[in-house]
Amino acid sequence: MYTNAGTLSFDLAEGLVRLGGEARLVVPASALMALWGGASPAARRVFGRALGESIGRAAGKRLATDGADLTQVMLDASPEAALSELAAAWALAGLGALDLERWGRALVFVVSGSPLGADGDELCEITLEGAVCVASGKSARVVRLERADTRARFLVSSAGVTARMRAELARGTLWAEVLAELDGPTSRGDA
Amino acid sequence: MSDDDQDWPNSPETKVSRSTPELVPPASSRQPRALKDELPLDDALPGILDPDAEPSPASEERPPASRKVASVRAEGTRGDERVDDYSTWEIDGLTAEPPPTRKAGWLGVERKAQAEEVRVHLSPSSPAVPENVRRVLPEDELVALGSPARAHRPATFGELLDASLALGEDEEG
Numbered sequence: 494m495y496t497n498a499g500t501l502s503f504d505l506a507e508g509l510v511r512l513g514g515e516a517r518l519v520v521p522a523s524a525l526m527a528l529w530g531g532a533s534p535a536a537r538r539v540f541g542r543a544l545g546e547s548i549g550r551a552a553g554k555r556l557a558t559d560g561a562d563l564t565q566v567m568l569d570a571s572p573e574a575a576l577s578e579l580a581a582a583w584a585l586a587g588l589g590a591l592d593l594e595r596w597g598r599a600l601v602f603v604v605s606g607s608p609l610g611a612d613g614d615e616l617c618e619i620t621l622e623g624a625v626c627v628a629s630g631k632s633a634r635v636v637r638l639e640r641a642d643t644r645a646r647f648l649v650s651s652a653g654v655t656a657r658m659r660a661e662l663a664r665g666t667l668w669a670e671v672l673a674e675l676d677g678p679t680s681r682g683d684a
Numbered sequence: 685m686s687d688d689d690q691d692w693p694n695s696p697e698t699k700v701s702r703s704t705p706e707l708v709p710p711a712s713s714r715q716p717r718a719l720k721d722e723l724p725l726d727d728a729l730p731g732i733l734d735p736d737a738e739p740s741p742a743s744e745e746r747p748p749a750s751r752k753v754a755s756v757r758a759e760g761t762r763g764d765e766r767v768d769d770y771s772t773w774e775i776d777g778l779t780a781e782p783p784p785t786r787k788a789g790w791l792g793v794e795r796k797a798q799a800e801e802v803r804v805h806l807s808p809s810s811p812a813v814p815e816n817v818r819r820v821l822p823e824d825e826l827v828a829l830g831s832p833a834r835a836h837r838p839a840t841f842g843e844l845l846d847a848s849l850a851l852g853e854d855e856e857g
Contacts, residue, residue: 567841567842568840568841568842568845569840569841569842570840570841571839571840571841572840572841572844574841575841576841595844598847598848598850598851599848599851600844600845600847600848625845629841629842629845631845631846631849633845633849648848649845649848649849650848650849650851650852651849651850651851651852653852654851654852657852672851675851675852676851677852
């Protein structure tokens, strides 16, 4: 169910931009990346998580009715409905188009056309992590699998799996092979 | 004796009144009518016409298909298009001539050209008209599931997320 809780509004008289009652800033992508490049890893993580949590809350507000638990509504929603709200909030932040893929049991988000480009993949990674954690109420980690042109794939899984994926990618292993091993024999080949 | 009853010279046998000259009918109307004009036709032709006989349907002139006579047909109206015009029939390569009651040059040429046009549209060798082949549904089943478990998909986003978070737990266990 759609509500106006997650609507992006521009108040030109007051000079304010709001999303779901939360004040927003419209800043150039280049200025944001300049700030990102000069920030420490800890500062990047704090900034990215805060941005993602805002997106997750906006998606939950759009999906939930009055008085409902935002995280439970997101968990009980169909994958299509959950993706629609997350993608809408992601688009309202100006971070590109968000899609969802299933590779066996693995949940893979795809970001297309982000204005931040390849330099912004780390920010997208952390932002996705914050959005999924706040929207679902579960502890999840995100790691970038690959980038091809304007499309980047991000795996959502546990801390152990994302750490292993990072190590395998650093060794040059194909992410699809790692996913196949992680998927296990019980569900291998399950699309 | 009045003035009206006076004798006229040179007409001793005719004695008319001067006051009513218009009442005298002309000489032509005073001629006796012929007997054949007075008798009814049935009486004049005894034994030839039977007044009780009904005309056969074939002897009556059938109305045109358009229900209008030729004098009140709209210009360009050629009658009911669903009714075949026998003037366009071809028998042994010969096209029938239009009936003589129709105006010359009305149907004889135009209707024949229309028939030729129809034949062009139906020609299978025409490149402008595609030949459609309709498919039919096969009676046998095309899809058979090898395992019901493989067709299972998460019903909610939460189930999908839990499955992804549980990746690698089989190896650890």
